[in-house]
Amino acid sequence: MSELSLTACHVGFSLIPGIGRVRLSLLENHFGDLATAWRAEASELAKSGIDSGTLKAISYWRPRIDPERELEKAAKSGVKVLTLADKVYPSRLKEIYDYPPVLYVKGNLLSEDELSIAVVGTRKPTVYGRQVTEELVTELSRNRITIASGLARGIDTIAHQTALKNGGRTIAVMGCGVNVIYPAENAALAKQILENGALISECAIDAGPRPENFPRRNRILSGLTLGTLVTEAGNGSGALITADYALEQDREVFAVPGSILSPQSTGTNRLIQQGAKLVRNAADIMEELNVRAVAGQLEFKEVLPENDTEKQLLKYLGVEPVHIDEVCRASGLPTPLVSSTLAMMELKGMVKQLGGMNYALARQIKETLS
Incomplete structure (x- = not known):
């Protein structure tokens, strides 16, 4: 058996079902390094404290795995393979108990990513959930x-x-290999993330999505960041698993309150009831994390109504979405005029179009006019 690099040995063992941080530690402590453990006979492996089921898995899978080939595949795909020994392995992730021994990274992780927040929630957001997520x-x-x-x-x-739209960095923590985009409809988004962030996973680069992968990837998502923000989630949402991991890892948990009548807010409201930080704006998060605001007061070239039509329409808009038909009825103005004026107001950042021709007042305008 040829000598393998330590990274290759990490990759090899990580591809064997049932071997994670704890069992790798047993092997390293007994043999001194994983290269020796990879070459060891079954009788020697048994002395490390590895259980019989894992011994059988090693015996079956080790001859079928070519770790160096996996590293070559990763290199050809532009994927970095990180272990704890690598300087660029996220320092905050090293702190959690069940850290991933191998992390596959496509794109770039930067030192500035240490200042990060996990944002999670329901797969079926309401208009309210979308709006608060975008604003925060x-x-x-x-x-x-x-x-x-x-x-x-x-x-x-x-x-x-939203992060990309605002020129920010974003990291996607995946429950499949970084070469497999799931859901497929987010392929274009994943490509955009690579330009200003990274895709990361502990799964082999070509591994498909499996149900059991997603709860486990949530521990990486929470462990990677300073805190987890849940903007909208029902009781059965996987976002609550991320929040639970954050608490276990001594990370902050933030939640946006919602209507007690909305099923999509039962999870976030319960988190607040259990002690999560109630969030009204980003300042609430930054204050809790002792992060200084660097953006300062946002400036807008035009935030006040320019004409009587804009002034009139602003009277019928608030933070809750209002359909354009309702605005027309309330204002008594013709639909073409209302439509064109709202479109211009949206371009100036005065209002937001929240889908389905529903409009809401932009927060900045509301504060300016109050």
Whole structure:
């Protein structure tokens, strides 16, 4: 058996089912290094304290695994393979009990990513959930806080997209290999993330999505960051698993309150009831983490109504979405005029179009007019 690099040995053992941080530690402590452990006979492996089931797995899988070939595949795909010995392995992730022994990274992790927040939530957000996620991530990104999420549908997708839209960095922690984009509809988003962030996973680079991978990837998401923000989540949401991991890892947990009548807010409201920090704006998060705001007061070239039509329409808009038909009825103005005026107001950052021709007052305008 040829001599393998320590990284290759980490990769080899990580590809054997049932071997994680704890069993790797047993092997390293007994043999002194994983290269010796990889070459060891079954009788020697048994002396390390490894259980019989894992011994059988090693005996079966080791002859079928070519770790160096896995490293070559990773290199050809532009994927970095990190172990704890690598300087660029995220320092905060080293602190958690069940850290991933091998981390595959596509894109770039930077030192500034140490200042990061996980943003998670339901896969089926309401208009409210989308709005608060966009507003909070916008503020955090403009304050140079990296946004980490799971590339899933719903809140995860909104968090990644909003961070990129505002020139921020974002990291996707995946429950499959970094060469396998799941869901497939986020392929374009994943490509954008690579330009200003990274895709990371503990799964082999070509591993497909498996149900058991996603709860485990959540411990990486929470462990990688200073805290976890849940913007909207029902009782059964996987986002709550991330929050639980954050608490276990002594990380902060933040939650956005929602209507007690909304099923999508039962999880976030319960988190607050259990002691999570209630979040109204990004300042609440930064204050709790003792992070200084670096963006300063946002400046807008035009935040006040320019004409009587804009002034009139602002009277019928608030933070809750209002359909354009309702605005037309309330204002008595013709639909074409309302539509064109709202479009211009949106371009100036005065209002937001929240989908389905529903509009809401931008927070900045509301504060300016109050």
